[in-house]
Amino acid sequence: MKIRVLRQINGDTEPYWETFDYDGDKEISVAGLLDYLNYHDDIVNDKGEKTGRIGWECSCLQGVCGACAMVINEKPSLACETFLKDLNGDEISIRPLRKFPVIHDLIVDRSIIHENLKKANVFIGEYNPKDREKLTLQYNAAKCLKCGLCLEICPNYTSGKSFFGAVFANDCYLVQKRNADKAKDIKETYGKHVGSGCSKALSCMDVCPMKIELIASMSALNR
């Protein structure tokens, strides 16, 4: 099968597609495929030309760190839990998340996720919950990987300058539930950076690898 990868040497250069041949095991994940292409031998493209190893990032390789977020066959996904056998057709396309600046090949700079949360003071302060009945929701919300897949798919998120997206709403929800004194302020912050710009496409929920019920977080903040 053909593996098309959108590559880019660094942020100052133009991206280009490069294609590789692969006829191995389809039980492996896309992360496994990238490792295979990079290291089973010298890496060559489908024209037989020697090329540089494909840049990508990973840490846990079992779907709990979010490092390997990328777009596979046009769907924002984690490479370590997307398997070749589940992908249709004889060609796989892999490209970096497009909503973030590319550093190298499939590696992007997602620091804006953390910067926005810091800039908007999304922290609990003194722990002072109003109620404890929604522990399951809090538990799920705290599983957020900050991987950026929800922002990649979001029709409203562009560069993160004013609309901060679902990942931001998620942490706002945790603050609202964990400190009653900050509930009002955090709702305002949420409204300004998410609520007012969200068109409720809810595509974020389709791609969230942790299956976080973002609609529940958002409705709590909209109330």
Place this chain on the structure above:
Amino acid sequence: MMKNVLIIGSGIAGLSCAVRCAGHGLRVMLISPYPSERAQSVMAAGGINAVTKGHEEGDSIESHIEDTLKGGAMLGGRNAVEGMCRQAEDIIRYLESIGTVFTVDENGKPRTRAFGGQSHKRTHFCGASTGKQIISALVMESRRYEAMGLITRKLGMDFYSGLIRDGVCYGALLFNEGTKTLEPVYADAVILATGGQNSLFGKTTGSILCDGYAAGRLFMQGAVLKNLEFIQYHPTTLETSQKRILISEAVRGEGGRLFYPEGGNRIYFMEDKYGPKGNLMTRDVISREIYATGREVFLDISFLDKKLIDSRLPEVRDLCSKYRSIDITREPIPVSPSVHFFMGGLAVHMNHETNIKGLYAIGECASMYHGANRLGGNSLLAAIYSGNVAADDIAKNECRGGVQDFANYIAHEKKELEKLYDTKSAFPVMYMRDMLAETMKNNLGIVRTEKNLKAGIGDVDEYIGTSTHLHYDASVSAYTNYSLLGIMTLARAVLTCAEHRKESRGAHYRSDFKESADELSHATLISYDDGSFTVNLDKGNAYEN
């Protein structure tokens, strides 16, 4: 004068230590290549041990201390372990107070479980994502101090070396991934929180980002390492193309049975040898027994009611299904032991300072609490407790003061790095790492012998000889290239410690010295000087043990 602290690594140990330092009014710079969400800590599923109010009947802090020391084959530091177990309840309360969602029963009382080697149920947990829940709470708490200007977080920074002179650490030299240059950061104290040494072994249960480089490099700069031969193998892991996924001890806790097939029958080898509770033996015993079978071993839970599996083991069910298309409600899981945790690391005193003044080590990169083997649920506790100890010590000490000029050293290291960029041999660094992993796997496995260890040392010496003039691989990060020598040197130290300990104890098993020897009941210390490795037993208790 406000003290500056540089913390390297932002997993649970580094992050909680940063928050504790900031709480003391210290100014912290917290550096790591990636955000905390990618730290290995997020994979810690099991839980955190503490004897808390409403504990199981008969349990006590003393029992926690004794279990920990016994589990560690009496090589853990008694005073340090006592301090940790006594503070454990406060740590749980603290984690709750920053928003960690612990699993509770219908009355709101924390639920607890017990892992192998524990006399009582005292492991508190957050579903199957304890580490992740703690990280999420700590990241938010750190943000609070970032807003106050007390914590500055810098991503995209890799450790390069310590700035050390005459046994005192003045800061660290870091590699900035953005600018591709070396940058010095000076501080009154440097705290290393860089985790274990997975990359020495290739496929493990942990993060590939934990590679042991920082410990290896500091070792080359004079830091003493301790107990490196004690490496915990988790008996039940599932192989995938890139890693080994941990199959939780909970499966055996729910009645899971280990067997191997023979002539159409199932041989339940653990039960045959140790009786009906054979599947609940400690991690090291089961790992050795699996190894001894020399066959493919399976863990079966399929006899349990599907509803029970769905409610009690949903994560194991999902991992097996997702990564290997195995339906654990219908078929057994193929399992084998894998490297899981490193009890050894940088030797530290009670205050978590190394032999180099001003250089501290916490979390898995330090060696203190777990002795020759670690109990499940004690690593998260030690990660947080060790950071607390280091932070409190730095806060109460006088500011060291004094400035040292490292300009010549930095210029020299910049040249060394440039020299590396120009190397042209045909052999890239990642192949060298693979060869190292193969050597370690073959020669430093679950069962060790003099012959294997010596062969391993010979191989690694050869790799060290070539690692400074390998081809510079521009298609991987500069860090991956320059870290190789430190990683190789650490591997050499691990093999040397294992060769030196001529007995079996805890996780270290020698088929040529099968028994424990009383006179060897001391920690191993190893130091480095210009290519030579010196090993001693810490008979005088130079470090707390």
